[in-house]
Amino acid sequence: xxxxxxxxxxxxxxxxxxxxxANAQVASTVRAEWDVSARIRAEGLxxxxxxxxxxxxxxxxxxxxxxSPGLKRAREWTRANLTGWGLQNxxxxxxxxxxxxxxxxxxxxxxxxxxxxxxxxxxKAWSPGTNGAVTGDVVYLDAGDAADLEKYRGKxxxxxxxxxxxxxxKARFEPLATRHDDNSLLALANRPxxxxxxxxREAERKRQPQRQPSPEAEAFMKSFRARQFYPKKIQFLLxxxxxAALEVSREGDGGTIFTEQAIVxxxxxxxxxAAFDDSRPNVWDKYPPPNLPQIxxxxxxxxxxxxxxxxxxxxxxxxDLAVExxxxxxxxYNVIAEIPGAxxxxxxEVVMLGGHLDSWHTATGATDxxxxxxxxxxxxxxxxxxNLKPRRTVRIALWDGEEQGLFGSKAYxxxxxxxxxxxxxxxxxxxxxxxxKPKLTAKPEYEKISAYFNLDxxxxxxxxxxxxxxxxxxxxxxxxxxxxxxxxxxxxxxxGSGGTDHISFYRLGIxxxxxxxxxxxxxxxxxxxxxxxxxxxxxxxxKQASVIVAxxxxxxxxxxxxxxxxxxx
Numbered sequence: 122x123x124x125x126x127x128x129x130x131x132x133x134x135x136x137x138x139x140x141x142x143a144n145a146q147v148a149s150t151v152r153a154e155w156d157v158s159a160r161i162r163a164e165g166l167x168x169x170x171x172x173x174x175x176x177x178x179x180x181x182x183x184x185x186x187x188x189s190p191g192l193k194r195a196r197e198w199t200r201a202n203l204t205g206w207g208l209q210n211x212x213x214x215x216x217x218x219x220x221x222x223x224x225x226x227x228x229x230x231x232x233x234x235x236x237x238x239x240x241x242x243x244x245k246a247w248s249p250g251t252n253g254a255v256t257g258d259v260v261y262l263d264a265g266d267a268a269d270l271e272k273y274r275g276k277x278x279x280x281x282x283x284x285x286x287x288x289x290x291k292a293r294f295e296p297l298a299t300r301h302d303d304n305s306l307l308a309l310a311n312r313p314x315x316x317x318x319x320x321x322r323e324a325e326r327k328r329q330p331q332r333q334p335s336p337e338a339e340a341f342m343k344s345f346r347a348r349q350f351y352p353k354k355i356q357f358l359l360x361x362x363x364x365a366a367l368e369v370s371r372e373g374d375g376g377t378i379f380t381e382q383a384i385v386x387x388x389x390x391x392x393x394x395a396a397f398d399d400s401r402p403n404v405w406d407k408y409p410p411p412n413l414p415q416i417x418x419x420x421x422x423x424x425x426x427x428x429x430x431x432x433x434x435x436x437x438x439x440x441d442l443a444v445e446x447x448x449x450x451x452x453x454y455n456v457i458a459e460i461p462g463a464x465x466x467x468x469x470e471v472v473m474l475g476g477h478l479d480s481w482h483t484a485t486g487a488t489d490x491x492x493x494x495x496x497x498x499x500x501x502x503x504x505x506x507x508n509l510k511p512r513r514t515v516r517i518a519l520w521d522g523e524e525q526g527l528f529g530s531k532a533y534x535x536x537x538x539x540x541x542x543x544x545x546x547x548x549x550x551x552x553x554x555x556x557x558k559p560k561l562t563a564k565p566e567y568e569k570i571s572a573y574f575n576l577d578x579x580x581x582x583x584x585x586x587x588x589x590x591x592x593x594x595x596x597x598x599x600x601x602x603x604x605x606x607x608x609x610x611x612x613x614x615x616x617g618s619g620g621t622d623h624i625s626f627y628r629l630g631i632x633x634x635x636x637x638x639x640x641x642x643x644x645x646x647x648x649x650x651x652x653x654x655x656x657x658x659x660x661x662x663x664k665q666a667s668v669i670v671a672x673x674x675x676x677x678x679x680x681x682x683x684x685x686x687x688x689x690x
Contacts, residue, residue, distance in 0.1 A: 151600065154600070154601065154604075154672075154676055154679075155603075155604050157509065157672070157675060157676075158605070158672045160507055161503055161504075161507065161668050161671045161672050161675070162604070162605075162668050164503045164506055164668075165499065165503050165664055165671060166664050166665075166668060168506070169499065169660075169663075169664045169667065170499060170502060171495050171496065171498075171499040171660070171663045171664060172658070172660050172663065174202070174498055174499065175487065175491050175492065175495040175655065175658055175663065176655055177198065178195060178198075178199075178485075178486075178491040178494065178495065179485035179486065179487045179491050179654065179655040180655050182194050182195050182198065182485075184481070184482045184483075184485060184486060185478060185479050185486055186222065186223060186224070186246055186479065186481065187219060187222070187405070187521060187522045187524065187525055187528075188219055188220065188222030188223065188447060188451075188453070189222040189223060189447065189482075190222065190224060190447065191224070192222075192478065192479055192521065195478055196456050196478065196519075196521075199456050199478065199498065199519055200456050203456070203498065203501070203517065204458070206501070206502045206505050206506075207505045208458040208459060208460055208501060208505060208517070209458070209460070209461055210457070210458065210459050211457070211458035211459075212457050212458070213454040213455070213456060213457075214454065214455045214457050214533065214536075215452045215453070215454050216452070216453050216521070216522075216528065216529055216532030216536070217452040217532070218451040218452050218453075219405065219451060219452065219521075219522055219525075219528065220403060220406045220407055220448075220451055221247070221405050221407055221447060221448045221451070222446065222447035222448075223246055223247045223446055223447065223482075224444065224445050224447065224482075225244060225443075225444055226250075226443040226444060226445055227441060227442070227443040228243070228244055228441065228442050228443070229439075229440070229441045230439075230440050232259070232426065232436055232437070232438050233438060233439050234435070234436065234437040235434060235435065235436070238422075240418055240419070240422045240438075241376050241378065241418070241419035241421075242378070242416050242418040242419065242422070243378055243380055243416070243417055243482075243483045244414065244415065244416055244417075244442050244444070245380055245381065245382055245415040245416070245417060246380075246381060246382040246383065246404075247382050247383050247404040247405050247409075248383040248412070248442070248444065249413065249414055250442045250443050250444045251364070251365065251414050251440050251441060251442045251443075253441065254439055254440070255279075255281075255365070255441070256437060256438065256440075257279045257280050257281045257364045257365075257438065258279070258281070258435070258436070258437055259280070259281050259282075259283065259426060259430065259436035259437065259438050260273075260276070260280045260282050260283070260430075261282075261426075261427055261430045262277075262283065262358075264354060265347070265350065266350065267353065267389050270354070270357050270389070273357075273361070275361070276361075277358060277361040277362065277363045278361060278362035278363070279363070279364050280363050280364060281363070281364050281367060281438045281440060282358055282363050282366050283368075283369075283423065283427055284354050284355070284358065284366045284367065284368060285347070285351070285368040285369050286347070286369070287369060287420075287423060287424045287427040287428070288369045288370075288371075288424065290374050290420055290421065290424070293374070297642050297645045297646050298641045298642045298645070299639070299640055299641070300581065300639040300640075300641070301612075301637070301639055306585070306611075306612045309585070309587075309612055309616070309637060310612050310613065310614055312614055312615055313615055313616075314590035314592075314616075315590050315615070315616050316590060316690060317590075318616070349393050349394070351384050352385060352386055352387030352391075353387050353389050355385075355386045355387070355412070355413070356386035356387055356389065357389065358413060359386055359411060359412065359413050364413070365413060365414040365415070365416060365440055366413060366414070366415045366416070367415075367416045367418050367423070368415070368416070368417055368418070368423075369417075369418060369423040370417050370418065370419055370423070373419075373645075373646070374420055374421065375421075376419050376421075376651075377650050377651065377652050378483060378650060378651045379417075379648070379649050379650045380417035380481070380483060380649065380650075380651075381481060381524070381649055382404050382405070382525075383404050383412060383415040384404070384415060385401065385402055385403065385404050385409065385410060385412070386411070386412060387401070399546055399547060400547075403525075405525070407448050407451060414442050416440070416442075453521040453522050453528060454529075455519065455520055455521050455529045455530075455532075455533055456478065456517075457516065457518055458501070458517050459471075459515065459517075460501060460504060460505060460514065460515040461514055462512055462513045462514040462515075462678070463512060464512035464513070467512045467513050468512070468513065468514055469514070470513040470514065470569045470570070470571055470683065471514045471515070471516045471569060471571065472511070472513050472514070472570075472571050472674055473516045473517070473518060473570065473573040473574070473626075474500060474516075474517055474518075474573070474574045474575070474670060474674050475497055475518035475519060475520055475530070475573070475574075475575060475622060476492075476493030476494040476496070476497050476519065476576050476577050476622070477490050477494070477521070477522075477523030477524070477529070477530075477577060477621070477622055478490075478519040478520060479520070479522060479523055480524070480653070481524060481649050481653075483650065483651040483653075484647075484651050484652060484653040485653065485654050485655060486653055487580065487647070487653050487654050487655050487656075488579045488580040488641075488642075488643055488647040488648070488653055488657055488658065489577070489579070489647065489648055489649065489653055490523070490576075490577045491658075492579065492663060493575070494519050496576050496663055496666045496667045497517055497576060497670060498517065498519075499663070499671075500517075500667050500668075500671040500674060501515060501517050501671075503667065503668065504674070504675055509675060511674075511675055511678035512679050513571060513678040514678075515674055515675075515678055518530070518533065520622050523577070523621065523622055527621070527622055527624060527625050529622075530622035530625035530626075531625045533625070534625045534626055534629060534631075537564065537566045538563070538564055538566050538567045538570060538631065539561055539562050539563040539564045539567050540561075540562055540629075541559035541561055541562075541628065541629065542559040542560060561629060561689060563629075567629075567631075570631055570683075571632070571677055571678075571680070571683040571684050572631070572632040572677050572684045573623055573626040573631060574634050574636070574670060574677075575623035575633065575634065575635045575636075576635070576636055576638070576666065576670065577621040577622065577635065578618065578635065578638040578643060579638055579639075579640055579641055579643030579648070580641060580643070580647075580657060580659055580662060580663065581638040581639025581640055581643070581659070581662055582608070582609055582610070582638065582639050582661070582662040582666055583610050583636045583637065583665065583666045583670070584609060584610055584611075584612055584638065585602065585613055585614060585636070585637040586598055586613060586614070586634055586635075586636050586637060586673075587613075587614045587615070587616050587617035587618060587634065587635060587637060588613060588614065588615060588634070589615075589616070589617035589627060589634070589687075589690075590615055590616075590687065590690070591686075591687050592615070593685040594613075594632070594684065594685065595613050595615075597684075598613045598673075599611075599613055601672060601673055601676050602669075604672070605665075605668070605669050605672070608665050608668075608669070609665070610665070610669055614637060617634070617635060618635045621635060623635045628689070629689065630686055630687060630688065630689040630690075631686070632685075632686060636666070636669070638666070639662070641657070642657060
């Protein structure tokens with residue numbers, strides 16, 4: 122009986138000892154993580170340099186359009202700062218070629234008759250200049266298709282043309298700035314895996330009887346068709362000898378203007394979807410098609426001019442636009458720097474973090490994305506200041522060309538880790554249209570990267586992180602967020618976000634993450650606008666984000682294994 126009891130209980134005792142040992146190991150790991158998190162908090166909240174960095178990037182260097190002297194200056198300055206903080210191998214890695222840079226030298230726009238009033242307006246990036254001040258009649262081009270354009274033939278030479286429809290402005294009863302509340306964070310936490318959500322919506326669409334499109338859907342399609350036609354209208358204006366093309370700001374009011382790059386003209390006989398063809402010329406190409414000056418005007422001022430013309434007033438306007446193109450170096454460059462790994466077995470593996478350094482030209486690119494870059498720079502500064510020794514190499518990347526299509530990060534991933542299809546976007550789309558997953562061609566470094574963390578949704582504090590359906594990460598990320606619950610960060614969502622540089626990694630099956638942030642004014646006042654300035658940054662939010670990023674990056678670098686991966690989705 123005694124021998125039998127021993128035979129029965131021995132495995133149980135072994136399992137209990139194993140569990141106790143495992144629990145002790147987990148507890149020891151958690152204590153170590155919390156101890157480091159406390160040190161990171163103290164450095165990041167009490168001795169932060171994040172606002173100093175942000176102020177220099179925005180107030181001193183200013184706009185950082187891809188290819189511009191401003192971006193070149195920002196690259197050199199950030200590389201020098203990373204080196205000064207003790208990071209190693211700080212360098213510029215080339216990608217491209219991209220094309221020409223562009224910078225604004227002088228601009229003014231005003232109506233001069235029947236009465237004078239100054240316009241709130243900005244030229245679109247890569248727009249040609251006017252070769253001195255030009256004065257012309259203001260004409261409203263009311264044309265929705267090629268047939269409508271014919272009534273303006275021969276009537277636009279030297280004219281300054283309003284070529285988009287006025288935009289209705291409504292009173293604002295909601296705040297411009299918003300933060301996540303408990304309900305919105307709970308909704309994010311409860312969101313399903315993105316693929317399951319997409320499959321559910323598709324099944325619902327097939328199950329539901331055909332319904333009339335909603336007013337919102339109809340309005341969207343009307344706007345989409347109008348934008349398809351814009352390049353053809355620009356070509357018509359160019360052919361007719363118009364002096365300039367003016368458009369209403371696509372959103373915003375109160376003098377806030379949202380604008381990006383000039384439109385490349387498109388022949389009238391081109392197919393409707395040609396405006397979205399990747400193979401057509403870009404406005405930043407070294408030898409782009411001929412173009413004319415293009416200006417974006419604040420909605421209130423644009424609407425007034427359109428109404429004056431509708432009621433029979435004769436308007437004259439004076440424009441003076443001087444620009445400079447920069448084609449001495451057509452390449453783009455990412456800023457890269459490292460904290461070397463300390464573990465002989467893991468030091469060749471990397472944990473990456475980054476944000477995009479380029480911005481638009483109408484302001485100083487504070488929330489988009491000096492905020493993200495300064496937080497990531499502050500995160501590595503914190504790790505370096507504490508003399509922490511991550512087992513894996515920590516590598517920061519400040520990306521170029523994000524605003525034109527994630528160009529810098531896509532090129533980096535292709536150079537270092539691999540690519541889908543034949544490396545072109547067209548081959549990826551073709552595979553998806555066929556219902557196939559694009560083939561991955563992996564490079565040796567593909568197995569050496571553990572994760573990439575990104576910040577590019579404005580200047581708000583971090584409220585959590587999206588895991589893109591990778592449920593194996595949920596308990597890990599919940600544990601890493603626990604020390605920062607009192608700072609407002611606790612949500613782990615199955616969904617992720619799109620539209621920025623982590624997608625370049627995630628699409629290849631590399632764990633790539635964008636943190637969940639409070640949007641503040643990002644979608645209402647600062648995203649690609651003339652009001653994206655240093656004053657829109659919140660110091661306490663950027664400090665909070667810096668310490669959370671530093672902790673996530675350090676914890677990832679200290680794990681025994683890489684973060685778990687998913688198949689390419």
